[in-house]
Amino acid sequence: MPSGPKTRPDNGPTLRLRPNSRNLIPRRSRARPQNPRPHFRQQAQNRRLQIPKLRATKPGFRPVLARHAKTLHIGALSNIRINQFQPVRKTELGLLVNSLKRASDLGEIVDLSARVLGLSGDLNCLMIFGRKYADRDLDEKGFKGVISEVMEVGGSFNLGDYFPYMGVLDLQGYNGRMKKASKIFDGFLEKIIDEHVENKKEKNENENEDFVDTMMGIMESGEAGFEFDRRHVKAVLLDLLLAGMDTSATAVEWVLSELIKHPQVMKKLQNELESVVGPDHMVEEHHLHRLEYLDCVIKETMRLHPVAPLLIPHESMEDCVVDGINIPKKSRVLVNVWAIGRDPDAWPNPETFSLERFIGSDIDLKGRDFQLLPFGSGRRSCPGLQLGLTIVRLLVAQLVHCFDWELPNGMLPGDLDMSEHFGVVTARAKHLMAIPTYRLRK
Numbered sequence: 001m002p003s004g005p006k007t008r009p010d011n012g013p014t015l016r017l018r019p020n021s022r023n024l025i026p027r028r029s030r031a032r033p034q035n036p037r038p039h040f041r042q043q044a045q046n047r048r049l050q051i052p053k054l055r056a057t058k059p060g061f062r063p064v065l066a067r068h069a070k071t072l073h074i075g076a077l078s079n080i081r082i083n084q085f086q087p088v089r090k091t092e093l094g095l096l097v098n099s100l101k102r103a104s105d106l107g108e109i110v111d112l113s114a115r116v117l118g119l120s121g122d123l124n125c126l127m128i129f130g131r132k133y134a135d136r137d138l139d140e141k142g143f144k145g146v147i148s149e150v151m152e153v154g155g156s157f158n159l160g161d162y163f164p165y166m167g168v169l170d171l172q173g174y175n176g177r178m179k180k181a182s183k184i185f186d187g188f189l190e191k192i193i194d195e196h197v198e199n200k201k202e203k204n205e206n207e208n209e210d211f212v213d214t215m216m217g218i219m220e221s222g223e224a225g226f227e228f229d230r231r232h233v234k235a236v237l238l239d240l241l242l243a244g245m246d247t248s249a250t251a252v253e254w255v256l257s258e259l260i261k262h263p264q265v266m267k268k269l270q271n272e273l274e275s276v277v278g279p280d281h282m283v284e285e286h287h288l289h290r291l292e293y294l295d296c297v298i299k300e301t302m303r304l305h306p307v308a309p310l311l312i313p314h315e316s317m318e319d320c321v322v323d324g325i326n327i328p329k330k331s332r333v334l335v336n337v338w339a340i341g342r343d344p345d346a347w348p349n350p351e352t353f354s355l356e357r358f359i360g361s362d363i364d365l366k367g368r369d370f371q372l373l374p375f376g377s378g379r380r381s382c383p384g385l386q387l388g389l390t391i392v393r394l395l396v397a398q399l400v401h402c403f404d405w406e407l408p409n410g411m412l413p414g415d416l417d418m419s420e421h422f423g424v425v426t427a428r429a430k431h432l433m434a435i436p437t438y439r440l441r442k
């Protein structure tokens with residue numbers, strides 16, 4: 001059994017816990033609340049990364065930004081902006097394929113988890129900051145090291161969240177670790193904004209605007225319609241950096257693991273790619289909408305391995321009733337997407353990896369069906385869905401089309417360890433190691 005967010009079947013679909021005076025409602029139910037449209041918002045945790053001066057100078061500020069953040073995120077992640085970065089994705093993925101081709105020639109074992117995380121980190125930096133950053137640019141722990149630290153601390157059970165008087169003592173040291181990471185990111189973002197201000201004069205009109213340029217533009221024009229200065233620019237950039245980095249890479253890692261574990265599914269997907277793309281060509285983004293079998297592979301993987309198994313904690317903004325249980329205003333609500341994906345009432349044979357359940361079905365990934373919620377649902381769902389899915393589809397399609405994959409040391413597909421490392425983002429416990437063999441004719 002995975003290590004994380006399970007609720008036992010005998011617990012019923014909705015639980016209400018009352019650690020200290022705070023309500024905590026973990027839900028594995030697909031039931032909709034009974035009031036017409038109760039509102040939930042994402043809840044700021046004690047251990048959230050903060051832009052230091054933002055919190056210190058104006059305690060009420062983060063909620064104000066939170067109200068507007070969605071608009072800013074959607075602006076930064078619009079379809080036009082996503083398409084604008086298509087050449088960047090093509091170049092970066094081309095570099096990865098070339099380096100895997102060399103590994104294939106030498107018969108080397110490749111750390112696929114690390115390669116995919118590296119690529120997704122580079123894509124994220126190029127879109128947000130306009131250039132790649134080396135690990136050492138952030139801290140001696142490295143970019144991925146600090147982000148992993150943030151994800152780990154953010155996903156841990158912190159006594160201070162439930163017993164506020166313990167929060168002050170910070171017995172587990174989580175708040176201290178988060179403050180340290182916040183400071184590192186703040187320094188890094190300050191440097192990047194300075195560089196953008198400096199380079200702005202020389203920037204060619206035809207060059208792609210990165211997300212820093214967009215946010216700085218909003219700040220300078222005053223078009224935000226609410227207080228939006230350098231601190232707010234940093235807060236939005238930090239949201240995008242953290243939310244986009246691990247999520248796409250973790251999804252790709254799980255899809256590739258399931259494909260390697262199920263060679264007959266891998267073969268069918270390669271057949272689909274050969275008929276849509278052809279055996280001589282690399283995958284291009286315009287092929288993606290014709291890859292229906294790939295979409296089923298991604299849905300089935302996200303059902304079993306949701307990247308954020310408890311979403312982000314939500315808070316009920318008014319009293320409501322779910323499954324006959326009263327949920328008072330201001331309760332922390334954890335939606336257990338992991339358990340919903342394995343609920344036998346929602347999915348026949350839920351533990352079996354079976355794409356057939358999605359063939360001819362209209363269940364999508366947008367959160368319309370409370371059965372499948374890998375990106376959340378409603379107004380606080382993931383604004384990066386389109387970008388995230390484009391990256392996941394493209395990476396998986398390219399890696400499966402260009403290479404056959406074998407497990408090292410004669411390991412059989414059925415023996416691949418699928419244990420999870422629980423956190424806000426739940427990745428594989430052990431990196432996925434595999435040997436590539438180049439399979440295109442050119």
Ligand code: HEM
Pocket residue numbers: 042069070073077239240241243244245247248251307308311312313374375376377379380381382383384385387388389392
């Ligand atoms: C396969 C990739 C991805 C998955 C599975 C994913 C999943 C999620 C989930 C589950 C949430 C929380 C929703 C909730 O609590 O209801 C979320 C929030 C968010 N995601 Fe994603 N995400 C992905 C990629 C991205 C990317 C690439 C970006 C942007 C670069 C992004 C930006 C965000 C932001 C900014 C939020 C917070 C939204 C808010 O505060 O309202 N995500 N994502």
